[in-house]
Amino acid sequence: MTEHSQPEIATALQPEMPPTRWGDPAQAADLPEGVRSLVGTVFPLRDTSVCLDVALPPARLGTDHVAGLAMIVGEEHVRADDVTRRLRTRGKSTPDLLRQRGGDLGDAPDVVVRPGGHDEVAAVLDFAQEHRLAVVPFGGGTAVTGGLVADPDAAGLAGVVSLDLGRMRRLLAIDTVSSTATLEPGLRGPEAEALLAEHSLMLGHFPQSFEYASIGGFAATRSSGQSSAGYGRFDTMVVGLRVATPVGEVRLGSAPANAAGPDLRQVFLGSEGAFGVITEVTVRVRPRPAVKRYEGWRWQSFTAGAAAMRALAQSDLMPTVLRLSDEAETAINLADPESIGEDSAQGALMIVGYEGSVAAVDAKQAVVTATLQSLGGTPLGSAPGERWAEGRFNAPYLRDSLLDVGVLVETLETATFWSNRDNLYVRVKAALEESLGEGTMVLCHISHVYPTGCSLYFTVAAPGGEDPLARWLPAKTAACEAIVAAGASITHHHAVGTDHKPYLTAEIGVVGAEVLRAVKRTLDPVGILNPGVLVP
Numbered sequence: 215m216t217e218h219s220q221p222e223i224a225t226a227l228q229p230e231m232p233p234t235r236w237g238d239p240a241q242a243a244d245l246p247e248g249v250r251s252l253v254g255t256v257f258p259l260r261d262t263s264v265c266l267d268v269a270l271p272p273a274r275l276g277t278d279h280v281a282g283l284a285m286i287v288g289e290e291h292v293r294a295d296d297v298t299r300r301l302r303t304r305g306k307s308t309p310d311l312l313r314q315r316g317g318d319l320g321d322a323p324d325v326v327v328r329p330g331g332h333d334e335v336a337a338v339l340d341f342a343q344e345h346r347l348a349v350v351p352f353g354g355g356t357a358v359t360g361g362l363v364a365d366p367d368a369a370g371l372a373g374v375v376s377l378d379l380g381r382m383r384r385l386l387a388i389d390t391v392s393s394t395a396t397l398e399p400g401l402r403g404p405e406a407e408a409l410l411a412e413h414s415l416m417l418g419h420f421p422q423s424f425e426y427a428s429i430g431g432f433a434a435t436r437s438s439g440q441s442s443a444g445y446g447r448f449d450t451m452v453v454g455l456r457v458a459t460p461v462g463e464v465r466l467g468s469a470p471a472n473a474a475g476p477d478l479r480q481v482f483l484g485s486e487g488a489f490g491v492i493t494e495v496t497v498r499v500r501p502r503p504a505v506k507r508y509e510g511w512r513w514q515s516f517t518a519g520a521a522a523m524r525a526l527a528q529s530d531l532m533p534t535v536l537r538l539s540d541e542a543e544t545a546i547n548l549a550d551p552e553s554i555g556e557d558s559a560q561g562a563l564m565i566v567g568y569e570g571s572v573a574a575v576d577a578k579q580a581v582v583t584a585t586l587q588s589l590g591g592t593p594l595g596s597a598p599g600e601r602w603a604e605g606r607f608n609a610p611y612l613r614d615s616l617l618d619v620g621v622l623v624e625t626l627e628t629a630t631f632w633s634n635r636d637n638l639y640v641r642v643k644a645a646l647e648e649s650l651g652e653g654t655m656v657l658c659h660i661s662h663v664y665p666t667g668c669s670l671y672f673t674v675a676a677p678g679g680e681d682p683l684a685r686w687l688p689a690k691t692a693a694c695e696a697i698v699a700a701g702a703s704i705t706h707h708h709a710v711g712t713d714h715k716p717y718l719t720a721e722i723g724v725v726g727a728e729v730l731r732a733v734k735r736t737l738d739p740v741g742i743l744n745p746g747v748l749v750p
């Protein structure tokens with residue numbers, strides 16, 4: 215095992231996303247002319263405005279609080295200026311962006327504190343407990359289910375500390391014999407991969423938010439990436455965790471597997487900052503792939519493509535990437551709007567990707583190709599696959615461009631067993647169309663596949679009207695109710711946050727909800743950690 219003590223990578227608040235948009239401002243672009251005219255034939259276009267010059271609510275914390283926090287992390291790592299507070303207000307769901315665009319900064323934290331390591335996190339928690347301050351762990355800030363919205367009043371607390379983990383960005387240890395690496399939680403996806411690449415290793419977790427989301431955030435939300443078919447969900451990559459809680463430290467993961475009672479790592483994976491702050495994550499790593507091949511397949515229908523996915527999953531023939539768009543999403547092709555009208559835009563488009571050694575990829579590709587052909591798929595070659603790979607992180611920029619011209623765009627996801635897939639698909643689509651009315655487009659894809667079932671990921675586009683947020687919130691409620699009625703999960707990978715909390719008890723039962731409350735009471739007796747998030 216090698217211990218790594220790297221110099222601190224960054225002390226400033228970076229990399230940054232503007233609070234009203236996604237990603238790198240330099241990559242923001244107006245809609246390409248062709249796409250704009252196409253969008254204009256479907257939706258009424260109206261230029262929208264963004265309120266940037268808005269006063270934040272006055273900070274609730276006194277100078278004593280700020281001074282006390284500065285004693286722990288250093289004065290330069292405690293910030294209460296408006297710009298910093300605004301940058302740490304909420305996450306990146308469409309409602310979050312619409313509220314920011316409209317100048318609603320009601321959920322702004324009072325102060326942003328940037329600890330440099332586990333001990334400082336623990337000391338901040340002690341201070342916050344003593345002074346009754348809410349603490350909201352902040353990783354990449356890409357939450358989409360209201361996970362960064364603490365309600366201090368409801369919890370009887372004096373104010374909100376955003377605990378920005380962005381200074382904790384080291385590769386702490388690497389064990390090349392066991393293939394594990396211990397990472398600090400503030401590392402963004404590309405930073406973690408770059409550090410591992412120095413050892414010819416990789417993690418292989420590529421959610422669409424990869425460029426900005428953090429290692430701690432992946433663990434805290436049980437994230438799932440676009441290569442989940444081959445590399446698994448993030449929670450399956452986690453070997454060990456170190457967590458700071460208001461009642462002390464928890465270290466878990468002393469062996470690759472054990473029978474030492476229930477697996478307590480699962481208490482913290484998906485705990486969304488409500489049970490503790492994840493300060494170290496030990497993950498299993500793998501050799502970097504020698505080759506990556508992505509290709510397209512066309513199916514006559516979404517149903518036919520889904521049946522082929524199920525056949526692959528149940529025959530233990532999973533490629534690294536496996537995703538299938540329904541007919542509507544295939545026609546629009548979000549990752550590559552320029553391809554609208556092409557051959558690959560007919561029927562249901564499947565993307566199949568293979569990564570690994572040449573021999574392993576050759577072998578897998580041969581057997582998967584034979585299986586897909588025998589099931590009636592039409593190979594489209596590498597072009598659609600390469601285009602998908604190239605544009606895989608671009609859709610969030612397109613969302614901003616559409617919001618700019620008055621089109622409401624949002625996504626939601628769920629998961630169910632194969633036998634219930636069609637029922638779930640039909641119900642959620644109908645709920646969204648009925649709620650948003652004429653001119654609504656509901657697109658869907660499957661991107662996480664298991665032998666027993668899959669997730670469904672919906673993208674909704676509709677005329678935004680005068681108040682897109684007021685149009686979206688009832689539609690989201692209708693979709694959540696349809697998911698519950700269909701007996702599916704309220705979330706496959708976006709987590710619970712505050713948005714899905716009303717539906718959690720239906721999924722885990724009243725006893726399950728009481729177990730969560732009991733864990734919360736034990737680990738966080740004063741209730742300072744992310745109050746209002748996750749726990750029903």
Ligand SMILES: Cc1cc2nc3c(=O)[nH]c(=O)nc-3n(C[C@H](O)[C@H](O)[C@H](O)COP(=O)(O)OP(=O)(O)OC[C@H]3O[C@@H](n4cnc5c(N)ncnc54)[C@H](O)[C@@H]3O)c2cc1C
Pocket residue numbers: 236305306307350351352353354355356357358361362379399420421422423426427428429430431432433434435436437438439440485486487488490491492493610707708709744747
């Ligand atoms: C455009 C877009 C695309 C997305 N695509 C995907 C996708 O493909 N797959 C997917 O799974 N998700 C996706 N998401 C959702 C989001 O990126 C994930 O939930 C991600 O894991 C959040 O990581 P983060 O670092 O941004 O966490 P944050 O947004 O900072 O925090 C998320 C939650 O975790 C808590 N938290 C953060 N760090 C810690 C920590 N160290 N300890 C304890 N609690 C912590 C926070 O308090 C909050 O409740 C997407 C989001 C957007 C906006």
